[in-house]
Amino acid sequence: MGAMENKDQSLLTRTAVIEMILSGTWVQDHLSEALKPYKLSIAQFNVLRILRGQKGKPASLACVNDKMIHKMSNTTRLVDKLLKKGLVDRIICPNNRRMIELTITSEGLELLKELDVVIDKTEEQLMSNLTPNEVNALVELLQKLKE
Amino acid sequence: MGAMENKDQSLLTRTAVIEMILSGTWVQDHLSEALKPYKLSIAQFNVLRILRGQKGKPASLACVNDKMIHKMSNTTRLVDKLLKKGLVDRIICPNNRRMIELTITSEGLELLKELDVVIDKTEEQLMSNLTPNEVNALVELLQKLKE
DNA sequence: CGATAACATTTGTCTATACAACTAATGTAT
DNA sequence: ATACATTAGTTGTATAGACAAATGTTATCG
Structure with missing residues (x-):
């Protein structure tokens, strides 16, 4: 393998890395633009979707955090905001008082129903x-990459 | 086209969107981990690389900002930090006193030389x-996507 | 039973980012 | 030349995120 091929290869690798960063922020920018009229961040939106996915079964903070796209240190304060907006409920778990039980409210479900349309269209x-x-090939490459 | 195919397609689209976000943060997490020992953020590192790419020719703030991966509102304060570390120089442009001229210092170049190895390996x-x-296919898909 | 460890969440603090208002310098048109 | 608009960068402020320490609860072990 000559020096030329090495250089080409490392340039390609670098391009790929930059493209992935650019694509990630590109997607996020568009999504948060779509969510802006609803005053929701992507993270907040995802928490709502996670809670809906629970189908009534409450979720702990740690459970929500595990399922989040952006693992963040600070799910408490994120949920605080959803609480203030009346989109989720938070009660102390009666069986284990260290944990909390999060559920989505009917207002939250209503909002999500509206957002589904908007987000589907954006995506x-x-x-x-x-x-x-x-699209299929892209997904497979991205998944293989991170395996 | 039946309802089933629609659903499959929109699920695939959603998966792709999520995978792109995950891949972007995955890449960034690893890069910033690699930069951590050097106390540089990815944004700071990129500014240094942009300035090196100028090959001595000074760059204005707006010029740097245009070339940055993450367009940010606040390049002034980012450059402030590089200044404090002695990695860049900032002077007022004599021809147009509204503008500043940014250049990378020899310390900055030294640091970059060290980082090149680290970053290449990480990438x-x-x-x-x-x-x-x-990798090539991935790059092409990502570029076509954002065209 | 009491001390200690582990767990789940919260809080404090410091830094980073977004957005808008502001300053200063230059260009333009009457 | 003066007024007005534009440009380039800076600063203020409010919000978001990272990281570590703190709080309160439950489990474990002698």
Whole structure:
């Protein structure tokens, strides 16, 4: 393997790394733009979706945190904001008073129903330059990458 | 096209969106981990690289900002930190006193030389699960996506 | 039973980012 | 030349995130 090929390869690698950062922020920028009229951050939106996914079964903070896209140190304060907006309920778990039980309120569910449409459309637009096969290939590459 | 195919397609789209966010933060986490011993953020490191890329020719703040991966509102304060560390110089442009001229110092160049090794290795590791062809395909998909 | 460890969440603090208002310098048009 | 707009950068402020220490609760072990 010559020096030239090494250089090409490391340039490609660097390009890939930069493209991944750019693509990640690109996606997030568009999503948070779509959420802006609803005064929700992506993180807040995801917590709501996680709670809906529980189908009534309450979730602890740690459980929510595990399922979050951005692991953050500070889920308490994030949930505080959703509480203030009346989108979630928080009670102390009767069986284990160290834990809390989070559930989504009916207002939260209503809001999510509205957001589903908005987010679906945004996600579709974001991917509109790729064919379904290409989207599939992209997902597989990204998953393989992080295995 | 049946309802089933629609659902599959939108699930795939959603998966792709999430994978892109995850991959972006995954890359950034590893890079900032690699930079940690040097007390540099990714943004600071990129400013240094941008200035080195100028090959002695000074750059204005706006110029640096245009080339940055994360467009940020606040390049002034970022550069302040590099100044305090002695990694860059900042003078007022004599031709247009509104502008500043940023250059990287020799200390900055020294540091970058050290970091090149570290970052190259990190980037190589990040991509090590993919073959060169796959990395290439990934780059092409990501670029096509954002066209 | 009492001390200690482990657990789940909260709080404090410091730094980072977003957004808008501000300052200073230059360009433009009458 | 004066007024007005534009440009380049800086500063203020409010919000978000990282990290570590603190709080309160339950489990474990002698």
